[in-house]
Amino acid sequence: MNYNDAAFLTERIPLGDKRALSRAITLVENEDPRALKIERDLYSLTGKAYRVGITGPPGAGKSTLVNVLAKEFKSRGNKVGIIAVDPTSPFTGGALLGDRIRMGAALADHEIFMRSMASRGGTGGLARTTTQVADVMDSFGFDVLIIETVGVGQLELDIAGAVDTTVVVLVPEAGGGVQAMKAGLIEIADIFAINKADRDGAEILKSELQDALSLMPAIKNGSWDLPVKLTVALEGRGVKELVDTVYKHKEHLEASGKFHKNRQSQAEIKIRDIVRAEIGKRLWMNPSLKSVLDSLSGFCVEGKIDPYSAARTFLQSAEAQR
Amino acid sequence: MDKIKVLVAKPGLDGHDRGAKVVARALRDAGMEVIYTGLRQTPEMVVEAALQEDVDFVALSILSGAHMTIFPRVLEKLREAGLDHVVLTGGGIIPPEDMDKLHQMGINKLFGPGTSLEEIVNYFKEEGAKKKVS
Ligand SMILES: Nc1nc2c(ncn2[C@@H]2O[C@H](COP(=O)(O)OP(=O)(O)OP(=O)(O)O)[C@@H](O)[C@H]2O)c(=O)[nH]1
Numbered sequence: 286m287n288y289n290d291a292a293f294l295t296e297r298i299p300l301g302d303k304r305a306l307s308r309a310i311t312l313v314e315n316e317d318p319r320a321l322k323i324e325r326d327l328y329s330l331t332g333k334a335y336r337v338g339i340t341g342p343p344g345a346g347k348s349t350l351v352n353v354l355a356k357e358f359k360s361r362g363n364k365v366g367i368i369a370v371d372p373t374s375p376f377t378g379g380a381l382l383g384d385r386i387r388m389g390a391a392l393a394d395h396e397i398f399m400r401s402m403a404s405r406g407g408t409g410g411l412a413r414t415t416t417q418v419a420d421v422m423d424s425f426g427f428d429v430l431i432i433e434t435v436g437v438g439q440l441e442l443d444i445a446g447a448v449d450t451t452v453v454v455l456v457p458e459a460g461g462g463v464q465a466m467k468a469g470l471i472e473i474a475d476i477f478a479i480n481k482a483d484r485d486g487a488e489i490l491k492s493e494l495q496d497a498l499s500l501m502p503a504i505k506n507g508s509w510d511l512p513v514k515l516t517v518a519l520e521g522r523g524v525k526e527l528v529d530t531v532y533k534h535k536e537h538l539e540a541s542g543k544f545h546k547n548r549q550s551q552a553e554i555k556i557r558d559i560v561r562a563e564i565g566k567r568l569w570m571n572p573s574l575k576s577v578l579d580s581l582s583g584f585c586v587e588g589k590i591d592p593y594s595a596a597r598t599f600l601q602s603a604e605a606q607r
Numbered sequence: 608m609d610k611i612k613v614l615v616a617k618p619g620l621d622g623h624d625r626g627a628k629v630v631a632r633a634l635r636d637a638g639m640e641v642i643y644t645g646l647r648q649t650p651e652m653v654v655e656a657a658l659q660e661d662v663d664f665v666a667l668s669i670l671s672g673a674h675m676t677i678f679p680r681v682l683e684k685l686r687e688a689g690l691d692h693v694v695l696t697g698g699g700i701i702p703p704e705d706m707d708k709l710h711q712m713g714i715n716k717l718f719g720p721g722t723s724l725e726e727i728v729n730y731f732k733e734e735g736a737k738k739k740v741s
């Protein structure tokens with residue numbers, strides 16, 4: 286029983302040991318050397334969980350919605366896991382992770398596993414390691430994985446590349462469809478949920494959004510008409526319909542072949558990231574290449590060489606070293 | 608470096624968590640990752656959250672006078688869950704003689720009313736540093 290041992294953890298996770306899962310997530314999050322073995326050994330068990338992303342502005346009610354969504358998925362016989370990302374303070378490196386507060390009901394009977402993640406410098410609304418954490422959770426045997434992002438501003442849109450269905454949560458106060466278009470939310474959304482529909486303006490936002498959508502050529506979505514759903518997460522209203530819509534989207538992805546295609550491009554992203562990191566390690570951690578780089582950058586400052594030629598010279602030295 | 612992770616919870620039925628929130632923010636500002644669970648947590652919920660979040664500390668804020676039942680319950684549940692490495696600490700209106708008894712049971716440092724935030728933060732930093740080395 287050694288919860289610090291990677292081999293032990295990979296053995297225990299498929300058996301349903303939550304503590305092993307929890308520790309493995311920590312190692313992955315910390316980018317600990319042991320995480321590599323864990324991710325590699327468990328990868329063959331991943332792919333089964335349907336991944337749903339929940340994103341939207343701060344305070345839109347994402348966590349409250351995840352709470353009721355998780356319960357609804359569970360009541361339909363699914364084993365549900367949740368990952369919720371909150372921002373790390375760029376000044377102190379600390380984070381206050383408060384998403385569990387809203388998920389009391391879903392978490393009460395301990396059948397739903399929920400993990401908070403600090404963004405730790407990740408910029409796209411996720412932490413750098415959120416996808417890997419999702420993979421490890423996937424291997425535990427969840428049917429549905431719900432991932433809540435940091436409250437997005439603009440251009441924090443990594444979630445779409447990490448999940449199968451992206452739900453963008455807006456609130457009546459959020460301003461109209463034009464804002465959503467500007468913020469790039471229409472590009473990443475598979476479903477819009479207008480939450481806090483108990484407040485004035487929800488119907489207006491809905492029709493504004495639908496107007497904005499009707500102007501958009503259906504580039505990304507093909508035959509999928511972006512649905513706009515109203516929810517009152519606090520009361521659980523509209524949640525069954527939202528889950529139905531997630532399943533409709535899933536069917537659409539599967540029937541059109543996009544499910545496989547999306548997953549393949551996600552795998553491609555993973556490979557690219559690993560290759561980039563590996564190349565970086567080989568180039569920048571190599572002491573003799575470092576001294577080549579030092580002298581080249583010195584020459585640049587002295588005006589003896591331009592950065593492009595310096596880069597070519599650097600790559601030639603790297604080649605010569607292999 | 609690995610982050611120090613703290614679960615701050617407010618068990619029991621008393622409905623006011625200002626103190627817990629102030630401590631949670633202070634620990635965040637000291638660079639820690641703080642999971643805040645909100646009000647009315649049962650010992651079972653606290654321990655399950657500690658397990659799922661893989662924290663180093665569980666810090667309970669208890670103002671209701673129920674500390675002599677809640678702390679031992681949480682400690683017992685932590686041990687049942689195999690989470691012996693998790694440090695159990697906290698604060699509230701706890702008389703010194705109760706603090707002594709709780710220490711003897713294996714509960715770590717407890718903070719009474721009027722403790723400065725600085726003192727609390729330093730405790731987590733020092734204990735946390737020890738844990739991350741070992
Ligand atoms: N009126 C109303 N309030 C809601 C509804 N859903 C959530 N809220 C409230 O909105 C506030 C924010 O809810 P959260 O679920 O924490 O929002 P969030 O999007 O997860 O927030 P961050 O994670 O901090 O970005 C809370 O006070 C909720 O009670 C709703 O349907 N109607």
Ligand SMILES: [Mg+2]
Nearest residue numbers: 347348384433
């Ligand atoms: Mg939230």
